[in-house]
Amino acid sequence: MRVALFITCVNDTLFPGTGKAVVSLLRRLGCEVDFPAAQTCCGQMHVNTGYREEGVRLARHFTEVFSGYDAVVAPSGSCAAMVREQYPKLVRPGSRGAAAIGEVAPKVYELSEFLIDVLKVEDVGAYFPHRVTYHPTCHSLRGLRLGDRPARLLSHVRGLELVPLPAAEECCGFGGTFAVKNPAVSAAMGADKVRNVLGTGAEVLCAADNSCLMHIGGTLNRQKAGVRIMHLAEILATTEATG
Amino acid sequence: MSGTFLGMPGNFPKNAEKAVQDSQLRFNLRKATHTIRGKRASVVDELPDWQELRAAGKAIKDETLRHLDRYLVQLEDAVTGAGGHVHWARDAAEANRIVTGLVKATGESEVVKVKSMATQEIGLNEALAEHGITAYETDLAELIVQLGDDFPSHILVPAIHRNRAEIREIFLDKMAETPEGLTDEPAALAEAARLHLRERFLRSKVAISGANFMVAETGTLVVLESEGNGRMCLTLPETLISVVGIEKLLPSWRDLEVFLQLLPRSSTGERMNPYTSMWTGATEGQDFHLVLLDNGRTDVLADEVGRQALRCIRCSACLNVCPVYERAGGHAYGSVYPGPIGAILTPQLRGMGSELDASLPYASSLCGACYDVCPVAIDIPEVLVDLRAKAPHGRAERAGMRVAGWVLGNEVRLAKAQRLATRFRKLVPRRLPGPLSAWTDTRDLPEIPEESFRDWWERHERP
Amino acid sequence: MSAREEILGRIRQAVRDAPEVGIPRGYRTAARVDDLVGLFAERVDDYRAIVHVLPSAEVPAKIAELVRGRRMVVPDGLPEEWAGEAERAGGSLADLDAAGGVVTGCAVAIAETGTIVLDAGPGQGTRAQTLVPDYHLCVVRADQIVAGVPEAVARLDPARPLTWISGPSATSDIELNRVEGVHGPRTLEVIVST
Numbered sequence: 001m002r003v004a005l006f007i008t009c010v011n012d013t014l015f016p017g018t019g020k021a022v023v024s025l026l027r028r029l030g031c032e033v034d035f036p037a038a039q040t041c042c043g044q045m046h047v048n049t050g051y052r053e054e055g056v057r058l059a060r061h062f063t064e065v066f067s068g069y070d071a072v073v074a075p076s077g078s079c080a081a082m083v084r085e086q087y088p089k090l091v092r093p094g095s096r097g098a099a100a101i102g103e104v105a106p107k108v109y110e111l112s113e114f115l116i117d118v119l120k121v122e123d124v125g126a127y128f129p130h131r132v133t134y135h136p137t138c139h140s141l142r143g144l145r146l147g148d149r150p151a152r153l154l155s156h157v158r159g160l161e162l163v164p165l166p167a168a169e170e171c172c173g174f175g176g177t178f179a180v181k182n183p184a185v186s187a188a189m190g191a192d193k194v195r196n197v198l199g200t201g202a203e204v205l206c207a208a209d210n211s212c213l214m215h216i217g218g219t220l221n222r223q224k225a226g227v228r229i230m231h232l233a234e235i236l237a238t239t240e241a242t243g
Numbered sequence: 244m245s246g247t248f249l250g251m252p253g254n255f256p257k258n259a260e261k262a263v264q265d266s267q268l269r270f271n272l273r274k275a276t277h278t279i280r281g282k283r284a285s286v287v288d289e290l291p292d293w294q295e296l297r298a299a300g301k302a303i304k305d306e307t308l309r310h311l312d313r314y315l316v317q318l319e320d321a322v323t324g325a326g327g328h329v330h331w332a333r334d335a336a337e338a339n340r341i342v343t344g345l346v347k348a349t350g351e352s353e354v355v356k357v358k359s360m361a362t363q364e365i366g367l368n369e370a371l372a373e374h375g376i377t378a379y380e381t382d383l384a385e386l387i388v389q390l391g392d393d394f395p396s397h398i399l400v401p402a403i404h405r406n407r408a409e410i411r412e413i414f415l416d417k418m419a420e421t422p423e424g425l426t427d428e429p430a431a432l433a434e435a436a437r438l439h440l441r442e443r444f445l446r447s448k449v450a451i452s453g454a455n456f457m458v459a460e461t462g463t464l465v466v467l468e469s470e471g472n473g474r475m476c477l478t479l480p481e482t483l484i485s486v487v488g489i490e491k492l493l494p495s496w497r498d499l500e501v502f503l504q505l506l507p508r509s510s511t512g513e514r515m516n517p518y519t520s521m522w523t524g525a526t527e528g529q530d531f532h533l534v535l536l537d538n539g540r541t542d543v544l545a546d547e548v549g550r551q552a553l554r555c556i557r558c559s560a561c562l563n564v565c566p567v568y569e570r571a572g573g574h575a576y577g578s579v580y581p582g583p584i585g586a587i588l589t590p591q592l593r594g595m596g597s598e599l600d601a602s603l604p605y606a607s608s609l610c611g612a613c614y615d616v617c618p619v620a621i622d623i624p625e626v627l628v629d630l631r632a633k634a635p636h637g638r639a640e641r642a643g644m645r646v647a648g649w650v651l652g653n654e655v656r657l658a659k660a661q662r663l664a665t666r667f668r669k670l671v672p673r674r675l676p677g678p679l680s681a682w683t684d685t686r687d688l689p690e691i692p693e694e695s696f697r698d699w700w701e702r703h704e705r706p
Numbered sequence: 707m708s709a710r711e712e713i714l715g716r717i718r719q720a721v722r723d724a725p726e727v728g729i730p731r732g733y734r735t736a737a738r739v740d741d742l743v744g745l746f747a748e749r750v751d752d753y754r755a756i757v758h759v760l761p762s763a764e765v766p767a768k769i770a771e772l773v774r775g776r777r778m779v780v781p782d783g784l785p786e787e788w789a790g791e792a793e794r795a796g797g798s799l800a801d802l803d804a805a806g807g808v809v810t811g812c813a814v815a816i817a818e819t820g821t822i823v824l825d826a827g828p829g830q831g832t833r834a835q836t837l838v839p840d841y842h843l844c845v846v847r848a849d850q851i852v853a854g855v856p857e858a859v860a861r862l863d864p865a866r867p868l869t870w871i872s873g874p875s876a877t878s879d880i881e882l883n884r885v886e887g888v889h890g891p892r893t894l895e896v897i898v899s900t
């Protein structure tokens with residue numbers, strides 16, 4: 001199967017390792033991976049901060065770049081949710097833009113959805129002998145309704161001990177520009193999330209969204225807490241040969 | 244309540260910053276919201292048809308709003324036919340004028356009140372006070388707020404920010420008489436409130452209420468409560484004045500079968516609240532007046548996206564599950580409607596002319612927990628995002644977002660910006676200046692990698 | 707223009723392009739409950755009300771036992787055998803306040819929610835009569851119990867004043883902990899007559 005990787009602007013710029021992990025994982029599972037070079041950003045930051053005009057322009061660019069693929073895979077629940085859930089609300093029903101979005105949006109998958117629903121695999125042959133806790137992230141949980149898909153994937157990783165995260169469903173406090181517009185509340189939410197993470201005794205905090213991990217990880221680092229953050233793709237890409 | 248929220252200074256982030264540092268408040272809110280969250284979840288899970296009820300509730304309210312004119316006229320006919328009097332108020336001032344006039348006509352200078360969001364919204368108690376009429380709040384939490392000269396901070400439990408020890412202090416301080424040796428046991432505090440209000444209930448001639456629902460078909464008003472103060476006010480006085488927002492309608496009697504399941508379970512987390520009163524027109528010899536209140540609701544109704552906020556039945560489930568409300572508390576929202584629903588309702592009812600009101604659509608991380616628990620499926624994040632597009636934006640932010648949009652608008656510009664960041668990656672300070680310090684005050688920045696993903700792909704993978 | 711005309715006009719203007727709505731009623735309107743009496747009793751008990759389930763023949767004796775020594779409010783139309791030999795309270799508000807309790811029947815009861823509904827019909831009293839006394843003894847006939855809220859709403863007459871009662875008066879206003887006993891009757895005792 002030929003799939004397009006939608007890396008997302010945050011991963012592209014700050015977390016290239018996640019993109020490399022997706023590429024190696026998908027190839028290992030027999031996919032042909034393409035990276036449409038014209039891609040930039042889904043527009044979520046602009047739309048959710050109230051800059052709809054810029055956001056719509058980015059959304060139009062996205063639909064042009066990714067039309068024609070069987071599947072578009074994004075290592076971000078938030079950006080996938082943006083395309084699938086919010087794009088349709090940006091355009092008038094029945095317009096040309098709506099038609100273009102209707103064509104592309106249903107083919108956009110978050111990584112764990114793509115693995116389980118499209119490739120029908122739960123055991124991706126990964127090896128990661130560490131104690132891991134998983135934060136489900138809001139847009140994965142309540143936007144895309146990923147449910148236990150990430151946990152199912154992690155449960156098949158050899159050597160991995162998955163410890164449940166208390167109050168996992170609670171927002172970490174990132175929320176895009178919320179983190180800088182409401183820094184006190186954001187930090188308070190982050191502090192509670194970090195306390196829960198530390199309580200698990202995990203070595204690694206995993207999630208399907210690097211933006212949330214950047215916020216929680218930034219707080220962990222500031223506290224010198226000694227817990228690593230890792231994107232789901234990076235754990236799933238690790239094998240006995242590479243790890 | 245001692246004052247109104249109108250014209251409150253500040254903005255949400257600043258108000259919240261203060262609240263976040265108040266450890267007692269944080270403790271009180273966390274304890275209370277987590278208790279009610281658990282209760283709600285267990286009684287909602289008990290019903291196999293919750294999602295069907297929720298879908299029906301949403302549609303019934305949408306139908307009401309679609310033909311609100313017709314249903315209001317139908318309601319008016321039914322109430323009038325049953326011996327009640329109906330008044331219409333365009334705004335707060337008009338509603339206050341009507342109610343003041345009705346109370347004055349009775350010759351009374353004291354009224355008892357059942358907890359009502361609508362009368363708080365219009366500042367009725369203050370308006371009555373200006374005319375020498377004293378309004379006594381009878382709901383326990385309202386009483387705590389009124390005695391403590393405080394502001395409500397929650398829709399269902401206005402004194403949620405107070406714990407039992409603080410409530411005991413307020414009672415000892417402000418009640419004329421308290422039972423000897425009053426402890427901070429909730430049962431003892433409830434008993435003190437019973438004694439404090441008993442005589443007043445028995446002698447009051449005028450009561451003022453709101454309503455949870457009005458049924459257009461039959462002219463029936465419905466009030467849900469727990470303590471019995473509602474029954475006291477609705478039943479005993481000779482004159483009853485109900486001030487109700489025009490959106491509180493339901494088309495038919497049958498529709499109550501949906502809302503009497505949705506509301507108690509979402510609100511207090513009970514299968515049913517202790518008392519629900521329903522009356523139609525003048526009942527058991529009472530003089531009954533209904534004041535229908537617009538006060539900005541028709542403006543909300545005109546907004547295609549925002550009008551769904553008028554489906555709200557004031558259950559407060561969204562407050563109880565909101566991580567922002569839990570940490571900021573209700574006062575930070577500067578409105579009688581706090582929490583997620585307040586963040587979409589207040590800016591629509593009041594406009595976004597003040598700094599505070601313009602900051603409310605941003606008082607959310609868009610986590611979506613509110614939408615999940617809303618019994619009438621108000622997509623609060625959707626309305627928040629829509630309001631953000633209409634909110635005034637600061638000049639620096641606007642410029643920054645425009646530049647970001649320009650860079651992200653094209654892959655060549657993005658790649659150049661990434662390479663620039665990469666080149667100076669070792670020079671990024673640990674603490675950023677200006678507005679971005681909001682990030683680095685509490686969080687480290689991620690390290691900028693040696694190479695962006697697209698440059699890596701370009702070097703290694705391009706066929 | 708009157709406020710009425712202005713508000714109605716603003717509404718018409720606001721919704722003129724809004725879509726029409728269909729109401730899906732996929733929820734349960736006739737819930738299947740095997741043991742209505744048992745479920746009702748269990749749910750009433752959950753509210754910390756007192757519940758007795760008795761064959762109808764034993765009800766008068768139970769009432770007599772419960773009201774002995776109390777000055778009771780006995781509403782018009784209450785079956786004589788339920789009124790017992792209790793001393794009868796007068797009808798003024800002061801009398802109600804001084805009374806030892808009130809004994810009533812009901813219009814309908816709901817098993818799933820443990821709710822009793824009074825409609826001020828015969829034997830149910832005025833709203834003040836069931837509110838002011840501190841003790842409410844309510845007799846529910848088994849055939850008055852329906853499974854869920856929709857069945858109850860269908861049986862009730864909106865023209866009558868209705869009071870839905872689910873347990874004794876209570877509040878959750880202090881730290882969201884439920885405490886029984888505020889302004890309404892602090893004790894609710896229910897006899898289910900089978």
